Amino acid sequence: MIIALASTSSKKVDAVKLAFGESVNLIARKVESGVNEQPIGDETMQGADNRIEFLKAALPTADFFISIENGLFKEAGQYVDRAVVTIEDKSGNRFTTLSEGVVFPTEFVEKTREREGGFEKWTVGKTMMEAGIVSDDGDPHKDLDPEGRSRVYFLNQAVQAAKAKIAL
Numbered sequence: 001m002i003i004a005l006a007s008t009s010s011k012k013v014d015a016v017k018l019a020f021g022e023s024v025n026l027i028a029r030k031v032e033s034g035v036n037e038q039p040i041g042d043e044t045m046q047g048a049d050n051r052i053e054f055l056k057a058a059l060p061t062a063d064f065f066i067s068i069e070n071g072l073f074k075e076a077g078q079y080v081d082r083a084v085v086t087i088e089d090k091s092g093n094r095f096t097t098l099s100e101g102v103v104f105p106t107e108f109v110e111k112t113r114e115r116e117g118g119f120e121k122w123t124v125g126k127t128m129m130e131a132g133i134v135s136d137d138g139d140p141h142k143d144l145d146p147e148g149r150s151r152v153y154f155l156n157q158a159v160q161a162a163k164a165k166i167a168l
Contacts, residue, residue, distance in 0.1 A: 004062035006031045006051035011138060012068045015155035019163055027062065031055050033069055038112060038119040044071025048084040048096065056088070063090055064166070068155055072104060072124065079109045079124075081141070085158040087166050095165040099158035102141045108133065 005016055005028045013028050020026070031054035033039070033047035051067035059065075065088045072079045080101035088094040104124050112127040113119060125137035134140035139151040 001025060001064070002027060002062045003064045003066060004029060004055050004059040006055040006065070006067040011152050012155060014152050015068070015159050016066060018152070018156045019159040027059060029055060029058050031058060036119040037121055038123045039069060039071035040119060041071070041073055044069050044073070044082070044084050045096070047071065048086045052086050052088055052094070064088070066159070068159070072109065073101070075101070079104045079106055083155050083158045085155070085162045087162045089166060093166060095162050097158050097161040097165070099154040102145050102154065104128075104140070104144065105133070
């Protein structure tokens with residue numbers, strides 16, 4: 001069984017390996033999302049869908065295709081970072097799940113939006129790291145989550161949920 005992942009990000013690779021086991025035949029391929037560097041709302045879902053389509057074109061013989069796209073969703077007046085995880089089998093059956101969320105400070109969402117280039121060029125994680133709010137722009141979760149859980153934790157949780165929906 002060949003599983004193709006629409007990213008070479010070590011955090012995403014680690015999350016998939018945790019969900020499927022270290023011995024999984026995983027091919028990680030960097031593909032574009034076709035959305036802003038910092039997706040907001042439905043743009044996040046579109047990014048996950050785009051990654052799946054680009055991945056299928058790049059690795060058409062894989063048995064399963066996985067994309068992971070993080071983005072911010074406005075919920076109850078706050079910005080919540082969630083991962084959208086999509087798994088598709090070679091028959092075209094597609095399942096999407098959302099990770100548990102981490103609240104990102106609205107102040108830094110607005111600062112990122114107002115930067116030159118805005119969301120097209122910058123992530124809120126990068127803006128927070130530059131301000132000393134988080135230590136890793138690729139994993140602001142570990143500094144913002146009250147329990148100190150990492151981004152890999154949240155990604156893995158969503159990959160596990162998507163995996164449970166598809167016959168593997």
